[in-house]
Amino acid sequence: MKKKIISVLLSSVMAMSVLAGCGGSGDAEKEEPKTEDTAKENGGDEGKTESSGDTLVYWSMWESTEPQGQVIQEAVNAYTEETGVKVDLQFKGRTGNREALQPALDGGTQIDIxxxxxxxxxxxxxxxxxxxxxxxxxxxxxxxxxxxxxAACRDAGGGTLKTIPYQPNVFAFFYNKALFEKAGIEKEPTTWDEFLDVCQKLKDAGITPMTMDDAYATSVVGYHLARLVGEEKVVEIVTEGKWDDPAVLEMAKDIEELASKGYYSEMVGSNVWPAGQNTELATGTAAMYLNGSWLPNEVKGMTGPDFEWGCFAYPELENGANGIETNNIGAQVFGINKDTKMAKEAFDLIAYITKGDYDKKLADESIGIPSDTTNSEWPEMVSCAKPVIEQTTARFTWAAGVETNVDITPVLKENFIKLMAGTIKADEFVSAMQSAAK
Structure with a gap:
C-alpha cells in the first residue's frame, strides 16, 4: 500500500501546494503568469549556466522584488564579500522554478542550491x-x-537529512482577540468540548464564531480526520476509497453539529477565497478562521495596526490518535545538488541565510517565522503562533494528507462545503463520497 500512496502523492503534489500560503509573502504559493521581463530575469531561454567549479549557482523560488528575494540577495552579497565565494543567484519565481527545475537538473545544468x-x-x-x-x-x-x-526533512529523506528548512509556517486557528474578550473567553480551547463552548459563547455575544473559504475547506476535513485516526489512515481512506470508515461519519457528524448550531458564517457555502478572510475575519464580523501563519500578513491592509491576533492548534478529539502536539507545520527548504562540486560552500551559504541576522531579517521583512530558534523575537503579527510551533513535536503534511487523491479532491471540497453550510447532513456527505469513489 505504501507504494500506492507514494505514487498518488507524487501525482498530486503539484496541485496541492498552489493553495498553501508560504512564510508571510502573502502569495508565495500562487502561480504567476510569465512575462518577457520575467523570462529574462530567470536566465533567458533555459537559464543554463556551465559549471565553472568556482561559482555557486542558486535557483530561488522567489521573485527579486519580494521581501524574501530582497533579503536573500542581501545575504548572498554579504556572504560573497565575507568569503570571496561567488554566487550566481537566479530568481525563478514559483512558475519558473516548478516548470524548469526538474528538466534542468535532468539535463545536467549546474544548479548547486x-x-x-x-x-x-x-x-x-x-x-x-x-x-x-x-x-x-x-x-x-x-x-x-x-x-x-x-525530523520532517529526515523522514522524507528516508531517515537521512537531505534538506534544510527555512521560513516555517503553521496551519491553525487564527482568531480576533478583541472578539474573544467581548464574549468573555479567557482561555484558548485545547479540546473539542472546549472549542464548542468557545463557539457558543461567541454566538451568545452576537458574534459569528468562524468562517471558511473554498480554498482551504479540505484542510478542515484533513485535520479533523487526522486527529481521529492519524494521517496515514487519512491517506488510506482517500486513496483507496474507504469512505465507509467510521471515522468519516464521526468527522461529518462533528461538522454537522457546528453547522446546525450556527457556528459557521452564513456565507460559508458561497465564500470563494479570499472572501471569508478578507470580508469577514479581517473586518471583525467573524472571530476564527483555520488558516496558515501567512494569514496576518495577507490581510494586514484590512485589519489595520490595532488588530490583535490569537492562535491555537486544532483541538484534540476524544479518543483521538493524536493531540495538539501534532500539527500541519511546513516550511520552504534548501536542497544541495548531489552533483555539486562545492558542497561545503553551498551549505555555508544556506546556514548564512537561515541563521542569525539574515534569518531574523527575513522573518521581519516578510512577517514570517524565524527558522533559527535563538531568534526569539518574532514579528508581532505572527507572535501568537509561537506557542503552537513550540508545542509541535510531530507533523502533518499539507491538509493532513486528505488531498493526496487529486481525482477525489473536487468532490470532497464540494460536498464538505455543503456540510459546513448545513445543506446536507453527515450521512449524505458520506454517501456522496462513497459514490464518488466507485
Missing part, C-alpha cells in the same frame, strides 16, 4: 539531493534549528 516547498522538494526532487548529515554535524547546525522540521 535550490529552494522550494518542503513537501514538493521531499517528493519530486529527492533523487537529486545531497546527503547533508556530515555537513550539518560539522557546522553544529541542529543546535539552533527547529527539531520537528528537521
Amino acid at each position: 535550490f529552494d522550494e516547498d518542503i513537501d514538493r522538494v521531499n517528493t519530486m526532487y529527492a533523487k537529486y539531493l545531497l546527503d547533508l548529515e556530515d555537513l550539518a554535524k560539522e557546522a553544529d547546525y541542529e543546535s539552533t534549528a527547529n527539531p520537528t522540521l528537521m
Whole structure:
C-alpha cells in the first residue's frame, strides 16, 4: 500500500501546494503568469549556466522584488564579500522554478542550491539531493534549528537529512482577540468540548464564531480526520476509497453539529477565497478562521495596526490518535545538488541565510517565522503562533494528507462545503463520497 500512496502523492503534489500560503509573502504559493521581463530575469531561454567549479549557482523560488528575494540577495552579497565565494543567484519565481527545475537538473545544468516547498522538494526532487548529515554535524547546525522540521526533512529523506528548512509556517486557528474578550473567553480551547463552548459563547455575544473559504475547506476535513485516526489512515481512506470508515461519519457528524448550531458564517457555502478572510475575519464580523501563519500578513491592509491576533492548534478529539502536539507545520527548504562540486560552500551559504541576522531579517521583512530558534523575537503579527510551533513535536503534511487523491479532491471540497453550510447532513456527505469513489 505504501507504494500506492507514494505514487498518488507524487501525482498530486503539484496541485496541492498552489493553495498553501508560504512564510508571510502573502502569495508565495500562487502561480504567476510569465512575462518577457520575467523570462529574462530567470536566465533567458533555459537559464543554463556551465559549471565553472568556482561559482555557486542558486535557483530561488522567489521573485527579486519580494521581501524574501530582497533579503536573500542581501545575504548572498554579504556572504560573497565575507568569503570571496561567488554566487550566481537566479530568481525563478514559483512558475519558473516548478516548470524548469526538474528538466534542468535532468539535463545536467549546474544548479548547486535550490529552494522550494518542503513537501514538493521531499517528493519530486529527492533523487537529486545531497546527503547533508556530515555537513550539518560539522557546522553544529541542529543546535539552533527547529527539531520537528528537521525530523520532517529526515523522514522524507528516508531517515537521512537531505534538506534544510527555512521560513516555517503553521496551519491553525487564527482568531480576533478583541472578539474573544467581548464574549468573555479567557482561555484558548485545547479540546473539542472546549472549542464548542468557545463557539457558543461567541454566538451568545452576537458574534459569528468562524468562517471558511473554498480554498482551504479540505484542510478542515484533513485535520479533523487526522486527529481521529492519524494521517496515514487519512491517506488510506482517500486513496483507496474507504469512505465507509467510521471515522468519516464521526468527522461529518462533528461538522454537522457546528453547522446546525450556527457556528459557521452564513456565507460559508458561497465564500470563494479570499472572501471569508478578507470580508469577514479581517473586518471583525467573524472571530476564527483555520488558516496558515501567512494569514496576518495577507490581510494586514484590512485589519489595520490595532488588530490583535490569537492562535491555537486544532483541538484534540476524544479518543483521538493524536493531540495538539501534532500539527500541519511546513516550511520552504534548501536542497544541495548531489552533483555539486562545492558542497561545503553551498551549505555555508544556506546556514548564512537561515541563521542569525539574515534569518531574523527575513522573518521581519516578510512577517514570517524565524527558522533559527535563538531568534526569539518574532514579528508581532505572527507572535501568537509561537506557542503552537513550540508545542509541535510531530507533523502533518499539507491538509493532513486528505488531498493526496487529486481525482477525489473536487468532490470532497464540494460536498464538505455543503456540510459546513448545513445543506446536507453527515450521512449524505458520506454517501456522496462513497459514490464518488466507485
